[in-house]
Amino acid sequence: MAKRPTTIPDSELDVLKVLWDRGQATVREVLETLREAGRQWSYATVATLLDRLETKGVITSDRSELAFVYRPVVSSQEVRQKRVSNLVDKLYQGEPGLLVLHLLKAHPLDAKQAKEVRAVLEEMTGDKKKRSGEPSGQE
Amino acid sequence: MAKRPTTIPDSELDVLKVLWDRGQATVREVLETLREAGRQWSYATVATLLDRLETKGVITSDRSELAFVYRPVVSSQEVRQKRVSNLVDKLYQGEPGLLVLHLLKAHPLDAKQAKEVRAVLEEMTGDKKKRSGEPSGQE
DNA sequence: CGTATCCTAAGACAACTGTCTCATAACGTC
């Protein structure tokens, strides 16, 4: 049977986010960070989550020190990309535009972001030439 | 321990989508529709999925006929809304604007949708007065 | 050395997902 695609459940995502933010961290550091953010997990829970992430190949660990140091292997970009695609496919008939409209209608943007969005739109329609080689936007 | 929030996994979502499309359907009808769409599930699988959806309160069944007729209770809007919120919270720091930007950068819209988006933006920034009474977007 | 402390390993365990098998009840038809 076809191996299910690697999926990152919510709890693992919370852990992964900490690694994205700090670049790397030990179990305890992740734990502390999450504690501050309100997640009341036990040490073992965090360790398990990190372990599962590593098994999935999403992060690696440096085991040369006593406490392993974990580091992300995939970027938040990649994960976001995947989640968004999935959402669009499942609920927006594969039409990202529908999701954009939905978002704008449901949550008004603040002025700054509205301006940014408009800028992107400009570029898209005004500057028609396909800039397909664009190296996937950095934020 | 707090009951986990009602979640609709992908397979159930596929079934639910059929109900949204057709308004209502029996197990067999759902099965046929999914078959045509390429989903090779057994009758029992579809029945289970419908059953689980009903348990979750997402759909209801009319049991007066031999074959139960299932009908959605929650709209696609609601489900979409929830999924999007979750995505934004988990991966876009609760900032819908970031997701919008991401979407626009990653997938150019076609002209029609671009225009629509612009229109929504206009309304948002130009017409500042809170028109909160707007009857929650019909598509 | 002794013992408190921190770390990982192993795995438990219930709930949820993905899928299916089998039993059994209702129906339609000759």
Add this chain to the structure above:
DNA sequence: GACGTTATGAGACAGTTGTCTTAGGATACG
């Protein structure tokens, strides 16, 4: 009214997720 068709019901079963317990190894420091 017996037979094949279709339906539901019950539940099996492996894999995933959410969370933790317990055991045992390494470290630290008096």
